[in-house]
Amino acid sequence: MKYKIIFWPCIKKLGNLSFSIFLLLLISGISILGTIIEQDQTIEYYQANYPLDTNKVLGIDWKTIEFFKLNELYSNWGFLGLLTIFGLSLVVCTLSTQMPGLKNARRWKFKKQTGLNDILSKDKIPNIVCPSSLVYFLSQSNYYTFHQSFYLYSYKGLLGRLAPILVHISLINILIGSLISLLTGVSFQEMIPEGELFHLKNIIKSGKLSSIPDDFIGQINDFNIEYHSDGSVKQFYSNIAIINKKFKVIANKTISVNEPLYFQGFTLYQSDWQVNGLKLKIGRKHIVHVPLYKTTNNNQSYWIASFDNKITLLISDLYKPILCYDNNGSLLQSLNLKEKVIVNNIPLEIIEIIKSTGIQIKKDQGIPIIYSNFFLLMLSTIVSYNSYSQLWLINYCNEIKIFGTTNRAKLKFEHYVLSLKNMIINLY
Amino acid sequence: MTSNIIENNCVNISFALLLICLLSYWCDLTFPKIHWFKYTSKITTIIINILIGTSLGIRWVNMQYFPLSNLYESLLFLTWCLTCIQIILEQNTNSPIIGSLITPIELFIVAFASLSLPSDMQQASPLVPALRSNWLMMHVTIMMLSYSCLIIGSLLSILFLIIWKRQFKTILISNSGGLPVSKQTLISQEQTKFNNKARNKLYNRMNILESIDNLSYRIIGLGFPLLTIGIISGAVWANEAWGSYWSWDPKETWALITWLIFASYLHARLNKLWQGEKPAILASIGFLIVWICYLGVNFLGKGLHSYGWIP
Numbered sequence: 001m002k003y004k005i006i007f008w009p010c011i012k013k014l015g016n017l018s019f020s021i022f023l024l025l026l027i028s029g030i031s032i033l034g035t036i037i038e039q040d041q042t043i044e045y046y047q048a049n050y051p052l053d054t055n056k057v058l059g060i061d062w063k064t065i066e067f068f069k070l071n072e073l074y075s076n077w078g079f080l081g082l083l084t085i086f087g088l089s090l091v092v093c094t095l096s097t098q099m100p101g102l103k104n105a106r107r108w109k110f111k112k113q114t115g116l117n118d119i120l121s122k123d124k125i126p127n128i129v130c131p132s133s134l135v136y137f138l139s140q141s142n143y144y145t146f147h148q149s150f151y152l153y154s155y156k157g158l159l160g161r162l163a164p165i166l167v168h169i170s171l172i173n174i175l176i177g178s179l180i181s182l183l184t185g186v187s188f189q190e191m192i193p194e195g196e197l198f199h200l201k202n203i204i205k206s207g208k209l210s211s212i213p214d215d216f217i218g219q220i221n222d223f224n225i226e227y228h229s230d231g232s233v234k235q236f237y238s239n240i241a242i243i244n245k246k247f248k249v250i251a252n253k254t255i256s257v258n259e260p261l262y263f264q265g266f267t268l269y270q271s272d273w274q275v276n277g278l279k280l281k282i283g284r285k286h287i288v289h290v291p292l293y294k295t296t297n298n299n300q301s302y303w304i305a306s307f308d309n310k311i312t313l314l315i316s317d318l319y320k321p322i323l324c325y326d327n328n329g330s331l332l333q334s335l336n337l338k339e340k341v342i343v344n345n346i347p348l349e350i351i352e353i354i355k356s357t358g359i360q361i362k363k364d365q366g367i368p369i370i371y372s373n374f375f376l377l378m379l380s381t382i383v384s385y386n387s388y389s390q391l392w393l394i395n396y397c398n399e400i401k402i403f404g405t406t407n408r409a410k411l412k413f414e415h416y417v418l419s420l421k422n423m424i425i426n427l428y
Numbered sequence: 429m430t431s432n433i434i435e436n437n438c439v440n441i442s443f444a445l446l447l448i449c450l451l452s453y454w455c456d457l458t459f460p461k462i463h464w465f466k467y468t469s470k471i472t473t474i475i476i477n478i479l480i481g482t483s484l485g486i487r488w489v490n491m492q493y494f495p496l497s498n499l500y501e502s503l504l505f506l507t508w509c510l511t512c513i514q515i516i517l518e519q520n521t522n523s524p525i526i527g528s529l530i531t532p533i534e535l536f537i538v539a540f541a542s543l544s545l546p547s548d549m550q551q552a553s554p555l556v557p558a559l560r561s562n563w564l565m566m567h568v569t570i571m572m573l574s575y576s577c578l579i580i581g582s583l584l585s586i587l588f589l590i591i592w593k594r595q596f597k598t599i600l601i602s603n604s605g606g607l608p609v610s611k612q613t614l615i616s617q618e619q620t621k622f623n624n625k626a627r628n629k630l631y632n633r634m635n636i637l638e639s640i641d642n643l644s645y646r647i648i649g650l651g652f653p654l655l656t657i658g659i660i661s662g663a664v665w666a667n668e669a670w671g672s673y674w675s676w677d678p679k680e681t682w683a684l685i686t687w688l689i690f691a692s693y694l695h696a697r698l699n700k701l702w703q704g705e706k707p708a709i710l711a712s713i714g715f716l717i718v719w720i721c722y723l724g725v726n727f728l729g730k731g732l733h734s735y736g737w738i739p
Contacts, residue, residue: 017695024692028685035678035725074676178674187671228554235557257557258669269671362671370673374660381653411642 014085015092023086030082034073041071087175094168098161105161105388134393137420143391152393160407163384170377174370181366186210188361192220193276193354197243200361210363216266217243222254223273223357225318236270238357255359265363272358275303278313281349289354311343318353389413431486438483439504439542442476446535449473453528460524469527470518476534477511480504491552496568497559500550503541505569506722507534509576513647517580521643529583563665571658571683575718577651578690582715584644585708591637592705641708645697648711652690659683682721689714 013019037060038045046062060070069076134152135145143154187205192198200216222239235256242251242263253261261268277291292303292315303315311332314323321334324343332343340349389406402421406413449472456465484504487495495501510530517526541550555564662680667673674680693714696707 017698021692021695024688024695028688028692031681031685031688034676035681039676230554232554233557234554235560258561258563258665260668260671267671269669271671360671367667367673371664374664378653378657378660381656385649385653 011092011096014089015096017093020089020093023082023089027082027086030073030079033070037065037070037073039071039073046071083175087172090168090172094165094172098165098168102158102161102165105155105158138391141416143389152391154391154393155389157386157388159383160386160388163380163386166376166380167384170373170380173373174377177366177369177373179366180369181207181364183207183209185362185364185366186212189271190359190361191272191274191356192218192359193356194220194223196220198359204360215245216361217245217247218268218359219243220357220359221252223355225273227317227319231317236273236357238270238359240268240359265365267362267364269360269362270357271360274356274358275315275318276354276356278305279351279354281351283347287351311346313350315353318355322350387413389416391417431490435483435486438479438486439538442479442483442507443535443538443542445472445476445479446531446538449476449527450531450535453524453531456524457528466524469524470515473511473515473518473527473531477508477515480508480511480538484508487552491554493555493560494565494569495552496564496572497555498549498553500541500545501552502568502572503537503545506572506576507537507541509573510534510537510580513576513580517643517647525587525640526580526584526643529587530580533579533583558669561665561669563661563668567658567661567665570654570661574651574654574658575722577647577654578686578714578718581644581646581648581651582711582718584640584647585711586715588637588640588644588708589705589712591640592708637704641704644708644711648690648693648714652687652694655683655687655690659687678725679721682717682725686714686717686721689717 038049043062043066046065050060050062050065052061052063065071069078073079135147138145138154141156143156144158145152145154147153185205185207186203188200189202189204190198190200197217197219199218200213203212206212219241220238221241222237224237226234226237228234237254237256239254240252240261241249242261244250251261251263255261255268255270257270260270275292275294277289280288280290282288290305290313292305295302295304301316305313305315312325312327313335314325316323321336323331324333324335326332333341335341335343335348335350337350337352340347342348387406387409389404391402391404393402402417404413404417449469452465452469452472455462456469459465484495484501487501496505511534514527514530514534659680662683663673666675666680689710693707693710696710
């Protein structure tokens with residue numbers, strides 16, 4: 001009994017409208033804090049930027065950040081707890097306010113008195129109209145009408161009462177879907193050289209209940225980069241084959257950014273790429289692998305390789321000639337792939353540029369729930385603007401009194417009441 | 429005459445016309461009986477809309493993608509959206525108040541885009557791989573439309589608060605109205621269908637505060653579902669491109685904050701105890717939040733949505 005006394009007021013409070021508004025604003029405030037304080041940085045970073053002196057930024061020092069876990073704000077228990085309370089608030093509000101409201105909205109309500117506070121429109125018209133005519137007029141405007149002796153009751157826009165429930169349900173389900181993603185989702189990031197097989201090894205994120213498959217085998221058949229005329233990257237393409245244990249190809253697709261490969265719950269994304277090195281043929285038979293080092297100048301990437309301490313090779317684009325420099329930085333020659341040349345009396349042939357493609361592999365069981373509820377949320381948000389209107393017509397002292405109420409578009413509703421009155425007067 | 433010159437001229441002319449438009453709106457507010465100002469401002473707004481639309485259209489044809497890839501293009505598109513909504517609202521309300529509120533914002537945006545942004549940021553450049561998607565048009569256009577609606581709705585709420593503070597609570601739009609606003613002001617043209625007696629009844633009932641508040645609510649009511657669709661389409665696109673529908677990127681987070689602020693505004697409107705001033709304060713905060721979300725985050729130079737420019 002004691003628990004009931006404490007428990008029920010708390011549950012009721014969760015469904016309270018003012019509390020919901022406060023909760024929305026609190027989540028906003030904490031989210032703002034998360035954009036001001038840099039997230040997921042090292043402790044040294046916070047010690048340097050939020051020192052323990054008097055000139056504190058926002059009155060916050062690194063110890064406060066560490067204590068309240070403000071460096072991982074969106075994943076700490078406080079914020080997740082707040083989202084849980086938000087979810088519970090949605091559930092309570094839906095069950096205690098909106099569901100009964102919908103149930104009540106479907107009932108007929110004959111009003112016998114006219115002294116109402118919630119009357120939006122009140123008008124008198126001469127009592128010369130038979131009820132069936134009024135019912136017809138109202139049904140033309142999609143009103144559900146109930147008639148009983150001298151009283152007429154109409155309502156329309158029940159969807160406007162149902163839609164907020166669907167909005168809440170979709171938000172609850174999105175939170176549930178996110179929780180499923182958090183618990184069962186798993187992500188891998190692999191950097192695979194062209195032509196190589198790969199397994200799922202490099203885990204970047206995994207949920208507590210996630211399972212890691214050991215029989216997943218893929219192969220990168222080809223990796224290409226498409227360039228714009230100005231030399232900037234247009235698109236990356238990786239041809240991926242998924243192979244079974246018998247080394248038979250069971251799925252194949254050329255993926256690119258925005259065009260992933262979907263396979264048995266896995267999604268393979270084109271994420272990154274790198275140039276590893278050059279395969280050179282020196283002389284007639286001597287083949288060497290020369291590593292490449294990346295450098296950036298004016299937002300343009302370059303790869304540099306040096307060998308024999310005499311020659312430096314520079315690549316700016318995978319499909320442009322490779323520039324060859326000596327120790328003094330003088331341009332000796334520009335080389336194309338498979339082209340045999342003599343540089344500094346050394347017979348040289350660049351067989352290939354060894355490049356790797358970055359593939360992100362993800363399995364997320366929460367996605368179907370999230371996507372379907374995204375759709376429901378969009379639909380129900382739009383439908384929720386449908387107004388729920390009620391009309392009462394009372395035969396009162398040789399006059400018909402029209403009065404009504406609506407939850408939205410009050411001016412439009414007044415227009416309707418006036419037009420209803422005018423139509424009746426014009427008709428009779 | 430190259431397409432670049434035509435495009436620049438369109439923007440420059442629209443800037444000049446915005447100045448003329450602003451003056452004519454303010455004159456219309458001051459001298460409501462001189463109808464010439466009303467027509468001038470209406471026609472000028474339509475011309476501005478066409479000019480900015482032409483400028484964006486030229487870019488679209490030249491670059492073969494919808495011009496929303498950099499800050500300059502998105503600022504122009506925002507102005508185009510604002511002028512579109514302004515034209516529609518004016519058609520429905522027949523009031524100079526809306527134009528005189530929105531035009532300074534449009535003027536500021538065009539001035540900022542044309543004068544403050546470096547010339548290399550105004551140039552159209554090829555799309556990076558992540559933006560090469562049909563989602564670009566879907567997500568960004570809806571977000572910009574929602575920002576436009578929310579900016580206008582919030583501006584009206586700020587106006588509501590200003591009038592509220594000055595305690596013009598009982599000024600009615602009637603034949604003897606206390607403000608220099610024509611009889612038609614802020615009342616839908618649909619009312620002309622009704623007889624004089626009924627019309628006067630409505631005019632007397634609707635005061636300025638109520639009509640501004642109602643209009644603000646209706647516009648925010650349009651902007652909120654658009655923002656919802658925009659955030660959702662962005663999440664779906666992010667999942668298609670990066671494998672994560674939500675990564676707490678600063679822009680994403682601020683879009684969520686904007687959504688939460690306006691969700692609390694719409695909930696506050698349902699609360700009987702929160703009528704009038706309190707929801708308007710929330711919407712006014714929303715005005716600031718929208719601008720931080722749209723511009724502020726980009727200038728931090730952080731995150732997946734950053735245009736990488738610090739003024």
